[in-house]
Amino acid sequence: MTWDQWIRTVEVEPSVYAADFARLGEQIEQLLGAGARVFHFDVGDGHFVEPITIGPIVLESIAPLIHREGGAIDVHLMVDDPEHYFGALQTSGADSVTFHLEAVSDPQSVAARARERGFQVGLAIKPETDVQDAADAATGFDLVLCMSIHPGFSGQEFMPGAIDRIRRLRSGLAPQIHLQVDGGIAIDNIRSVYDAGADLFVCGSAIFGMEDLPPSYRRLVQQLA
Secondary structure, three states: OOOOOOOHHEEEEEEEHHHHHHHHHHHHHHHHHHHOOOOEEEEEEEOOOOOOOOOOHHHHHHHHHHHHOOOOOEEOOOOOOHHHHHHHHHHHHHOEEEEEEEHOOHHHHHHHHHHHOOEEEEEEEOOOOOOOHHHOOOOOOEEEEEEEOOOOOOOOOOOOOHHHHHHHHHHOOOOEEEEEEOOOOOOHHHHHHHHHHOOOEEEEEEHHHOHHHHHHHHHHHHHHO
């Protein structure tokens, strides 16, 4: 399947990195029941970003739950050498991989290697990276991920300047390329992010940081109606 088949106009993606790992399977099942279909999965290597985050072993444990309900797993690689991870992610059940423009010298070549594994492919940029650089490099990608926080740590606040970056990035991308935003998205700003041109919204604390996950997810979706 492709992003065009996964996206129901827009998608709020629960970010697994923010979950309670003692209850991970239970929480994913709750969100699937609430209507979530695309789950965001962060991988950090301790070099490109400081934290060493969850990896293929955790992914392999949750992929059957998500795929059984027709869902998809969107992996964000915050790593120096994204190609190194493609084989393990394919085996573990990833559906799409997004790597950082800042981590590679030839994004088109890395994207081609990802497609050979059957992945959908995204290109991510840090807040400091010029959005025009991303737009120039994005030909042939399925999505561009505009970070609205510094990658690596969950729970950061949405950067005020991100809305203008999102708007400028959307204007520079071909219409068929989806625009994803990750970092600090919450009930009070998700509509502004949508109005600026995003159609994929990665939400961590705004879902997993709440006492009752399904209503938290549904409230975010309702802001986009």
